[in-house]
Amino acid sequence: MLQMTLALSASACRSLLAGASYLVELAKAWRPAASSDSLLERAPVMLRDAVTGFLPEPWRWFANSLIAIVAILAVFGLLFAYLTLAERKILGRIQNRPGPNRTGWFGLLQPFADGVKALTKEDIVPANADRVLHFLAPVALVALSLLGFAVIPFGRQLVPIELNAAVLYFFAAGAATELAVFMAGWASHNKYSLLAAMRALAQLISYELPLLLSFVPVVMLAGTLSTTEIVAAQGGWKWGFIPHWYVLTPWGFAGFAIFMVAALAESNRSPFDLPEAESELIAGHLTEYSGFKYALFFMAEYFGMCALSGMAVTLFLGGWQAPLPFLEFIPSYAWFAAKLLALLLGFIWIRATFPRLRMDQLTRLAWKFLVPLALINLGTAAFWSLTHDWAGPLQLARWGVAAVLVVGPFVIMGRTLSAGVAPRKYRYA
Amino acid sequence: MIFVLTIIAFLTLATAAVALALRNLIHSALLLTVSWSGIAAFYLWAGAEFVAFAQILIYVGAISMVVLFAVLLTRRSRDDFAIAPESVGRAVSALIAGGAVLGVLFGAVVSTRLPDPPTSAPVVTVRRLGLQLMSPHAAALLVVGALLTVALLGAVVLAATARRDATEDAG
Amino acid sequence: MNLSPLHLCLLFSSALFCIGLIGALCRSNTILVLLGVELMLNAANLNFIAFWRFGPAPSAETGVIFVLFSIAVAAAEAAVGLALVISIYRHQQNIRLQEANRLKG
Numbered sequence: 001m002l003q004m005t006l007a008l009s010a011s012a013c014r015s016l017l018a019g020a021s022y023l024v025e026l027a028k029a030w031r032p033a034a035s036s037d038s039l040l041e042r043a044p045v046m047l048r049d050a051v052t053g054f055l056p057e058p059w060r061w062f063a064n065s066l067i068a069i070v071a072i073l074a075v076f077g078l079l080f081a082y083l084t085l086a087e088r089k090i091l092g093r094i095q096n097r098p099g100p101n102r103t104g105w106f107g108l109l110q111p112f113a114d115g116v117k118a119l120t121k122e123d124i125v126p127a128n129a130d131r132v133l134h135f136l137a138p139v140a141l142v143a144l145s146l147l148g149f150a151v152i153p154f155g156r157q158l159v160p161i162e163l164n165a166a167v168l169y170f171f172a173a174g175a176a177t178e179l180a181v182f183m184a185g186w187a188s189h190n191k192y193s194l195l196a197a198m199r200a201l202a203q204l205i206s207y208e209l210p211l212l213l214s215f216v217p218v219v220m221l222a223g224t225l226s227t228t229e230i231v232a233a234q235g236g237w238k239w240g241f242i243p244h245w246y247v248l249t250p251w252g253f254a255g256f257a258i259f260m261v262a263a264l265a266e267s268n269r270s271p272f273d274l275p276e277a278e279s280e281l282i283a284g285h286l287t288e289y290s291g292f293k294y295a296l297f298f299m300a301e302y303f304g305m306c307a308l309s310g311m312a313v314t315l316f317l318g319g320w321q322a323p324l325p326f327l328e329f330i331p332s333y334a335w336f337a338a339k340l341l342a343l344l345l346g347f348i349w350i351r352a353t354f355p356r357l358r359m360d361q362l363t364r365l366a367w368k369f370l371v372p373l374a375l376i377n378l379g380t381a382a383f384w385s386l387t388h389d390w391a392g393p394l395q396l397a398r399w400g401v402a403a404v405l406v407v408g409p410f411v412i413m414g415r416t417l418s419a420g421v422a423p424r425k426y427r428y429a
Numbered sequence: 430m431i432f433v434l435t436i437i438a439f440l441t442l443a444t445a446a447v448a449l450a451l452r453n454l455i456h457s458a459l460l461l462t463v464s465w466s467g468i469a470a471f472y473l474w475a476g477a478e479f480v481a482f483a484q485i486l487i488y489v490g491a492i493s494m495v496v497l498f499a500v501l502l503t504r505r506s507r508d509d510f511a512i513a514p515e516s517v518g519r520a521v522s523a524l525i526a527g528g529a530v531l532g533v534l535f536g537a538v539v540s541t542r543l544p545d546p547p548t549s550a551p552v553v554t555v556r557r558l559g560l561q562l563m564s565p566h567a568a569a570l571l572v573v574g575a576l577l578t579v580a581l582l583g584a585v586v587l588a589a590t591a592r593r594d595a596t597e598d599a600g
Numbered sequence: 601m602n603l604s605p606l607h608l609c610l611l612f613s614s615a616l617f618c619i620g621l622i623g624a625l626c627r628s629n630t631i632l633v634l635l636g637v638e639l640m641l642n643a644a645n646l647n648f649i650a651f652w653r654f655g656p657a658p659s660a661e662t663g664v665i666f667v668l669f670s671i672a673v674a675a676a677e678a679a680v681g682l683a684l685v686i687s688i689y690r691h692q693q694n695i696r697l698q699e700a701n702r703l704k705g
Contacts, residue, residue: 133459165555168482175490179462182497186455198501205494225555431605438612445616445639449623454631461635468642471612472667475653480667487671492638492678499631499682503689523626527618534614543606544656551653553661561661562668573672580676584683590690 040331044071045157068160072149080302081111087348094352114295121291126189129288133187138289138296141180145300147173148307153228155320155333166227167219170311171212174266177304178204181275181285184297188288196284199359200275203265206366207272211262213374214255217381218246218315231319240325245318250402251381254410256316258374260346263308265366268301270351274359309343310336317343369417373409380405433474441467454500462493479555609650617643630688630695634681641674 052063085100085107092099100107125134151166153159163169178201185197219225222233236244246252265272276284276297283289286297313319317339320332357365380402390398441464448460465488472481562570603611620639627633645667652663689695 163478165479165482168479168486172482172485172490175486178490178494179459182494183459194501198498201494201498208490223556431608434605434608434612438608438615442612442615442619445619445623449619449627449632449636449639454629457632457635461639464639465642468616468646471609471646472649475609475649477649477652477664477667480649480664480671483668483671487675488642492675495678495682496631496635499685502686503631503695519628520626523622526625527622530621531614531618534618535611538607538610538614539603543604543654545604553664558661558664558668561665566665569669573669577672577676580680584679587680587683588686 038329038331041156043331044155044333065160072146072160076146076149076303076306079306080299081115083302083306083344084114084298085110086345087351090345090348091352094349118292118295123291123293124288126288128189130187130189133183134288135293137180137184137187138293138300140183141177141300142296142303144173144177144180145303145307147176148304149310151227152307152310152314153231153319154310154336155331158333159228162228163226165225167215167225167230167311167315170227170307174304174307175208177300180300184289185285188285190288192282193285193287196275196287200268200285203268203272203275203362203366206363207262207265207370210258210366210370210374211266213371213378214258214262215311215315216374217251217255217378220378220381221246221385227314227319231314231321234318235321237325243318243321243323245316245321247316247318249384250399250406251377251384252316254373254377254380254406256312258370258377259312259316260343261370262366263305263312264347264350265362267305267308269305269347271354271356272362273356274362305344305347306340309340309347312343313339364417369413372413376405376409434471437467437470437474440464441471455497458493458496458500461496462489465489465493476551477553479553479558604654606650606654609654610647613643613646613650616640616646628697630685630697630700631682633697634678634685637681638674638678641670641677645670 048064048067052060052067055063088110089099089107100110103109103113125131148170150160151163151170181200181204182197185193185195185200188194218230222230224230224233234243234245238244242248247256268275274284276286286294289297313336320336322328322330322332322335383405384398384402387394387398444460444464444467448457448464451457451460466485469481469484469488472478472484617640620636620643622636623639624633624636627636648663648667648670652660655663685695688700692699
């Protein structure tokens with residue numbers, strides 16, 4: 001009896017001690033570790049540690065990863081829902097109509113109504129379809145397009161995984177989505193779906209090249225493939241107010257422009273939305289999909305758009321860095337979110353502004369314009385990196401040469417690009 | 430550690446074997462991408478991060494696409510994917526030859542005493558890899574670049590058709 | 601029998617090599633034969649990584665670099681091989697290897 005009491009009290013003491021030391025650890029975490037990290041900055045990590053802190057070491061790692069996954073799914077799932085609403089609202093405003101405004105206040109419940117509608121629709125599979133692939137295609141597409149989020153630094157301390165070759169990982173995960181598009185087109189057993197899938201693949205492969213080439217200068221100048229180090233390399237301010245973001249250099253600006261155009265095409269957004277042009281192709285490779293599978297394809301499109309925008313923010317716009325020194329009190333993830341939303345707004349604006357490209361114009365733009373420009377941009381970046389110690393008037397010369405190297409090819413190749421196109425001859429009209 | 434390796438090996442071997450035995454070429458190509466991803470998983474397991482992502486990017490992203498395009502371009506009708514079963518004699522002789530090679534290789538591997546593995550895994554950062562590629566292996570890198578260019582040009586020349594008439598959209 | 605991780609890796613790669621070999625030998629479809637050859641190449645790459653990871657001289661990056669070059673060569677091989685498949689198809693309207701036995705185009 002006595003032994004039992006002793007054992008019980010000992011274990012109680014031990015657990016009490018463990019609890020106390022846990023509280024002490026928590027209190028330590030509350031104290032600012034580095035002066036630059038405000039309380040708000042560390043809030044997400046502290047919240048996570050408060051949840052998983054009591055777990056033993058291997059489980060803690062597992063729980064931390066799980067929480068990161070759940071957080072990404074929740075945040076970007078909600079962002080997807082409200083991005084569709086924002087897109088419809090903004091498109092409506094641009095086209096001088098109100099957009100969805102009947103469900104909830106200002107149409108705020110519209111995404112959920114859409115979700116319920118998609119879930120309750122009949123799921124139609126064509127009689128001769130390849131059933132397994134028909135089911136696997138949307139699932140694989142969503143899963144693969146979510147993989148990219150794993151390496152984007154969302155904040156100073158919010159990196160899901162730190163990889164040495166993070167940028168390569170991101171684009172490897174992105175390249176795998178092409179397979180899902182092929183599966184969707186082929187499994188439908190519909191020759192028009194298959195043709196549309198082939199066109200989509202041609203587009204994806206064509207634009208993969210400028211996308212990959214446009215970030216190589218960043219890797220060259222930062223000297224690393226790790227996203228956290230690329231963001232860190234863009235920290236600091238010149239003369240106290242001009243941030244060292246890569247977009248503010250000649251080669252960085254050209255790279256950012258090429259990256260964004262290629263990202264538009266990679267995520268099948270207008271004006272490059274030929275693969276699923278609803279009004280022309282009856283949604284291309286998605287013709288035979290209905291209900292929730294169809295919604296999954298759009299979910300993957302929006303996830304891909306968010307991931308590519310996040311990568312653009314990381315590579316060119318300084319990631320989570322604040323634009324001005326005195327604005328650093330705002331937590332880093334808020335800056336990341338602001339930049340991400342600005343880019344997404346740009347995507348929507350472009351969709352409302354530009355007409356769709358023709359297939360031949362689309363491939364010509366990739367192969368005859370973007371790829372050579374990206375290659376020349378590589379040379380510009382090499383020049384920039386070789387002349388990093390030029391000072392005084394030489395600094396002006398450096399900017400001038402780099403600017404000519406960026407603008408000159410753009411003008412010359414732009415002329416040859418539009419040589420046979422404008423003014424258009426309407427032969428059959 | 431060994432457990433993970435076993436799972437990866439099983440997945441890779443099973444998908445590869447099934448892919449090469451299937452009669453539907455599209456299914457074969459798609460299953461092989463799973464097998465190639467399994468090999469990338471093995472590289473990750475061994476700590477060669479860069480090679481793993483390069484494997485995914487090139488095999489799953491590029492080569493599988495080329496294979497699928499080739500499959501689609503070399504058939505006459507929609508139902509031409511299912512290829513006729515191979516002759517039994519050919520299959521049996523292939524199995525015997527492959528089995529013999531497998532036996533020899535397994536015997537050789539099992540009977541060899543290999544040096545003890547180092548206690549710590551070698552760490553190879555992308556930076557060191559890049560420096561190695563650019564200074565001691567720069568010539569090889571250039572040769573590979575030339576090889577890829579020549580190969581792609583050759584592939585285009587082989588696969589391109591002569592245009593029948595110059596007025597493409599006269600009708 | 602006590603097998604080290606290196607042994608297991610080598611067994612894995614030899615099994616993969618033999619699957620590729622059997623596939624390349626017993627199928628008559630040119631694309632499948634090419635895929636079998638690709639698998640054999642991959643098995644060789646596996647060996648490079650295995651020896652780099654568990655071999656006696658872990659400091660050198662040579663194994664990794666060799667695999668990178670090998671992957672590049674495999675990509676070139678696949679591109680040229682599949683272009684050849686397409687031109688074979690154009691000549692004889694199918695891609696059965698047994699029928700591709702004429703030197704005259």
